Amino acid sequence: MATPDDLCQARERKRSLYPVRTRYRDDQGEPLYTNRLILEDSPYLLQHAHNPVDWYSWGDEAFAKAAREDKPVFLSIGYSTCHWCHVMEEESFDDKEVAEMLNRYFVAIKVDREQRPDLDTLYMTGVQLITGHGGWPLSSFLTLDGRPFFGGTYFPKDHFMGLLGQVQEIWHDNRERLLEDADTLDTAIRQHLSPSAVAQLPDGLVEQATATLLDEADRDHGGFGEAPKFPHEPNLFLLLETIRHDPRALDDQPAWQVVRQALDGMLHGGIYDQIGGGFHRYSTDRSWLIPHFEKMLYNQGQLASVYLQAWQLSGQPEYRRIAEETLDFVLRDMRSPRGGFYSATDADSDGVEGKYFVWDYAELTHELDDEDLALCRAVYGVSRTGNFEGANVLHLPYSLDEVAEALGMTRGDLDEALQRIDRHLYELRKQRPHPLCDHKQITEWNGMVIAALAQAAYALERDDYRQAAIAAAEDLWTHHRDAQSGRLWRASLGGVASVHAQLEDYAHFMQALIDLYDLTHQRLWLDRALALLDELEAQHADTRDGGYYVAPMDNPGPQLVRSKPLMDGATVCGNAQMLTVLIALHQRSGDPTLPARIERHIEAFSGRVVQMPLASPVFLLGLQRWQTPPPGPCQYLAGGAIRTGYRVVEASETQLQVIVDIELAPGWHIQAHDLERAEATQLKVVNRDDWQEVAIHYPSPQPMTTGEAGYAGQLAIDLTARERVSAPLGLELQLQPCNDTACLPVERCRFVIHWNHGMADA
Structure with missing residues (x-):
């Protein structure tokens, strides 16, 4: 006492x-x-x-x-x-x-x-x-x-x-x-x-749920729901996964139309901080215009990942811009000296909501010359009357391409002028009383940002994101984990951690470690993820019925019920995230016990999924991945011993050049490409009729210890295709993994590359 x-x-x-x-x-x-x-x-x-x-x-x-x-x-x-x-x-x-x-x-x-x-x-x-x-x-x-x-x-x-x-x-x-x-x-x-009884998952469950989600979309302003309007990132994650599996061109996919409208609506609206980057928590209106001005770390991590994935699919440079500006905001304004990330900034300054973010027209008139003020009116929709209690929430009434055309400017000249104006307004804004920053560091939310940074470092080849992701992960591992027991802490303040982690902390930190493994291919990160899985099993697993409890057994105070929720909200729920984590760990580690655990996890929530499939879009995403591995840019074969991926190096109106990379663990090799037998390494275009010409260049095979020629270590296959119709490029890679003692059956993986010209240079 x-x-x-x-x-x-x-x-x-x-x-x-x-x-x-x-x-x-x-x-x-x-x-x-x-x-x-x-x-x-x-x-x-x-x-x-x-x-x-x-x-x-x-x-x-x-x-x-x-x-x-x-x-x-x-x-x-x-x-x-x-x-x-x-x-x-x-x-x-x-x-x-x-x-x-x-x-x-x-x-x-x-x-x-x-x-x-x-x-x-x-x-x-x-x-x-x-x-x-x-x-x-x-x-x-x-x-x-x-x-x-x-x-x-x-x-x-x-x-x-x-x-x-x-x-x-x-x-x-x-x-x-x-x-x-x-x-x-x-x-x-x-x-x-409490979970529902076990049920048989019907055929077409994911497809039917996705169709329902598309029907519920706001086709006027983008996104889902009425005011107040939230980003609903789990919905977007599911739709992006659906798009990856769809071999049709993006513009022919209803899911892409819904995703594009949601992302465009948010990036044009006041929910996005046009000057400082990053997203506010939600919009008070249906059209994304007036936000509730607090900024939550989890929104930044999830939405940066959403916009990055949309850029990878489409090559739309605005999506890359938003992903980078959001992560840059986090690194600039929400990063602790140790490398981890603070949890939130407040909506209020001096007790007034939005005071830090909004602009009085008279202030803009005083601070900007006539030319810049006119540009600010055209781009950000500012006016004398304003749109929020007499002041202006900056937004984009029109796309920047439309503004450039209307003003007779090139897009490059417009971007240069806006960068100058934005820097000036940002420096002015910094002189105002700042909103409160909640310096608490939460493992779950840090995991989301680390994952987004690692994904962006991989896709954009940005070393600063790589270093930031590693530093934040090391901070969590050092300060949010008890070295003796192996248990995680949920949160810390001023370097002091005092609350045991919950399911979501383990799930999202494990996902971050998996993304770091994909980025660096250093076994350390995968081993740490597997160690956390063991600890999660010890503290949170329902050993009788499957799934994971949110809270550990030894939390203080009364525990009326140990819940096992399966409902995504503002963030992805732990049991949904764990399905994708277990699948990813199986693909990368080859652990033979994981398939049975994955099936048991699915069975534990089968009744609830059948009753309310859209309660957890990310669980549906996991079901889709377990049934059919996604044709994404990074895939694993041979129980994780072989990693494959692709890079778009040239994308024009007439030509697409792709490098398919293959990296083999020490002691492993694959067959040469020029063997006249079924085990030969082969890359082929699945939709060959959609392309006029295809040229594939393999590296020269090297002598193996078996006496035959093949490939070990790293190799790159160069493919160039000339477009015939507007269609994605579908590839299938076939190879036979071999080690020093045996050759495994032939394995295959697919890549579906949605692209538009200029993607590689975006």
Whole structure:
């Protein structure tokens, strides 16, 4: 139990780690109240450390006090960059009148949802079942054993005071009623979070679900849903996977039309920071124009990957620009000195939403000359009246190509002028009060950014991204992993990690390590991913029914249910990500135990997938990969001993030149290409009739230890094709893997190269 001296000492240690948020201060400006949250390592909890409310963190101490004093628990869940969380804090939690009632009649617990997403999922499910909707701050009332009996989200002070009075009155006068409500709600939560029975996956499940997703797309503005409008990255990941498998030209694919409209809508809208790069969390309107201005690390990692994949498929230079600008923003503004990444920046500056990001027309008139102001109006749609409370959220009403044509400029000249204007506006903006940056580092979200950096380093050949990805991965491995136990930590603040990792942390960090292995081909990264898989199995696996629990067994406080969710939200859920991770590990390691584990993982969630297939688009993506390996630019054969990939080196209106690279592990070789037998190494164009001419050049075979000629180490096959019709280039590589003791059966892999002219130089 913390003493007053413990709280004072913690306050002194953490002075530089958080801003004091309270109206109650002494003559020297020091806070009058300090509660137990000062002991925590979460910026969100530290924001409440000087409330007059006697807050507890989630754990046994709080529930022991509730039982000892026979008081119900009030649970508040939020996060540091949540606007309405700030509002409820200022109105209620930093108010003596509210604090007096909470302290007298309740045990108050504060939880950072980013530290404990398992608790957030559990109690948010309860609130959604009660009210039909959810959001933050989450406000829930619990029994002595942690079961919710009532809840909601934001409550204004007067409403909240009345609610506190009603709950404490019923608790003392009619408790049986509350306990009955708790029993009913507990049963409903368990049913909602428990997996469905095993079911047979019907043929065409992924295709039917994808067709439904296309029907649900917003064909006017791009994306999915109404206002408020979120990027829904899991939907885009599934559609990009569908496009990769489709041999038709991009413009003939309905999935590509939906992806393109979504990506164009976001990059043109105010949800994208046109000056500083990076994406805001969501748009308050259907057309992506006015954002909620907070920036979350997970959006940057996921959307950078989405735009990068879209560029790889299409060669559209705008998608590459957005991917690079987003990653550059993260490296510039969200990177810690150790190399890891902070979790978020706030929507507010000086208590005003969007103040840091919007532009007053008079300010632009003062700072820009007439020519640049005219260009700013044409490109970014600024006006005297503005589009957000009299100010301007910069956006692109027209594409940059359309603007260049309308102004009689070349695209290169327009880009050069915009770079000059953007730099000037960025420097001006830096002089404003900055939004709060949540310096908490979350393993899950760092994993997403590391994966995107590694993918971009591979595709764009950018060494700075490579070095940044390696540095961040080393930071997580060193500071977010207990070297003795091998367990991961979920989050850290100021170098201190104190919350055990959850399923999503393992899943997304493993994916990042796999992407680093693909980038560097250093066995270290694959071995680390396999080590984390062993630890995940020990701490999170459901050994009876398959799948993985979100939380480990030894999390503190009550655990009403160990949930195994399969629902993608703003991020890809852990069990969906684990399906793709297990498949990738099998392809790269050749571990013979993994296929059975993959099948068991699929079976564990089969009932839920049949009932609600679009609840987890990325699980469907995994099903598609397991049924048919994707024809992507990096593939593995011979249980990971052979890596293959392609590079587009020239793409014009008439010609496509591709290099197919093959890298063999030491001790392995493949047959020569010029053997007159079925085992010969062969590269062929599958859709040969779509191309006028095809020329394939193999390197000269070398003598092998077997006495025959073949290939070992690294080789590159050069293919040049002249276009006949507008179609992707379909390739099939055939080879026979051999080591010093035996030759394996012939293996094949496919590549489908969607391209347009200028792709290689984009």
